[in-house]
Amino acid sequence: MSHYIDIAHASLNKYGEELCGDSVQIIRKKDYLMAVMADGLGSGVKANILSTLTTRIVSKMLDMGSELSDVVDTVAHTLPICKERNIAYSTFTVVSINADNVHVVEYDNPSIFYFKNGVYKKIDRKCVEIGDKKIYESSFKLDLNDALIIVSDGVIHAGVGGILNLGWQWENVQQYLEKTLEVYNDAYDICYQLITTCNNLYKNKPGDDTTAIVIKVNESKKVTVMVGPPILKNMDEWVVRKLMKNEGLKVVCGGTAAKIVGRVLNKKVITTTDYIDPDIPPPAFIDGIDLVTEGVLTLRKTVEIFKEYIENSNSNILRYSKKDAATRLFKILNYATDVNFLVGQAVNSAHQNPDFPADLRIKIKIVEELINLLRKLGKNVEVNYF
Missing domain, CATH: 3.40.50 (Rossmann fold)
Structure with missing residues (x-):
């Protein structure tokens, strides 16, 4: 791709927690970019360990060319078991970009947002069952001014029980991002606006770990x-x-x-x-x-x-x-x-x-x-x- 893939991410810790239960791993090479976001079960130290293990395992194995089924199996058998709920659990989203070809893998996180020239575009996804897990995959091409936004459920739940009874909701975030993309072009600015708006909806006391990754195709700077x-x-x-x-x-x-x-x-x-x-x-x-x-x-x-x-x-x-x-x-x-x-x-x-x-x-x-x-x-x- 002749253009530049701009990327930025930001997180808010759940109020009262020192560590974020969401983790992000980014790998950038020549003509290649991978972004992995994982949301660990619960919050605090345990969730941070779960999500960090997930991002490291997923990014390393996929970067080395492992099959998706092997990656999911490794994650399932590596994560420690939560004693309270008796499950080893961490959701994840992976976006890999090779030249202008995009491959998206999603497991139990909110669906990614894809915008073409600032307008939301639905992605065709296929469901792949690996063990007892439903994984969604999609592939498409990126063009100049396209944007991909990955969020954890803390974004979708922003304001729940407070300013917004049911939280921000996925469709509301989509509409907000369309308006934001009309004003801001850089991934840093878009991400900053999104995450600070979430913090405002939470009244500066996030009820959940909240993470956003913004990927934007821009002209060289x-x-x-x-x-x-x-x-x-x-x-x-x-x-x-x-x-x-x-x-x-x-x-x-x-x-x-x-x-x-x-x-x-x-x-x-x-x-x-x-x-x-x-x-x-x-x-x-x-x-x-x-x-x-x-x-x-x-x-x-x-x-x-x-x-x-x-x-x-x-x-x-x-x-x-x-x-x-x-x-x-x-x-x-x-x-x-x-x-x-x-x-x-x-x-x-x-x-x-x-x-x-x-x-x-x-x-x-x-x-x-x-x-x-x-x-x-x-x-x-x-x-x-x-």
Whole structure:
């Protein structure tokens, strides 16, 4: 597929529980994506164990090419038995996308929502009985602007017994998503709107674990990041012109780089003392630039956020709702499909101060670490050094 598969997920824990009983596992490779969502029986620690085991087993076995019947049999014989109900139980939904071919497997979760150009489209599903379980399968092709939304029953039950007597209901969620898709294009925004609406219906006290995964087919998204000043001063204007000429969002990292951009463009660099996070310098503003940040400290923190995000399997987007410069940079880079780094090699004397931590002296090393993390996420990264 020539377009990009955008994906985001978010969860709400049942009120009073430290762990979510729903689990999500995402596998992304070149031209391939798999998303697995499992809902464990009950809530809390037991449900979390059930759902985590399910997502890991299902995603690993299917990714290795196992037959669906073998996967279901393995899940049934692996999960621990619930002493209260004497059943080993976890529902699951799997969406695998290979190029533009989609295969959906559903077991006892709410049916997925499929939208073509923002309009709901019914999926033809076939029922396959494996043991005593009814599994529904469907296959179809994805096109630009198509969207798939996977939800646990916490979404369908949102507001039950409170704002809505019978809960939100599947058809109501469908109508809500159609309206949301008219306004928002990115998976992150769609998912955030859906999960926060659920939280509002629950009056901020979810009565069930609530999870949504949004998969959206979008055009490629380009971002250009200028980091630091060029090693030769006579290249300042050339680099800034290259930054402004490139398509997509534009980011400038580093105080000296920001001054160069402001001078070349004849625009003011507006600083702020609004320290949202005392460990991360605040962003600045230049007209025509989407984000302006401090350099090494912000980049280092952005690397840390990406590491946490990858280690937790593209974790819950609600973790990244902060407004500090590093989180904003993370969101922009995570949003991108193609990232072009313009890396200046001039030495910042402050970073060579022996009183600074050693990792602050090596800007290039931090940038290269960030580039490697972005490539792990399947992004196309181009680097130019000046």
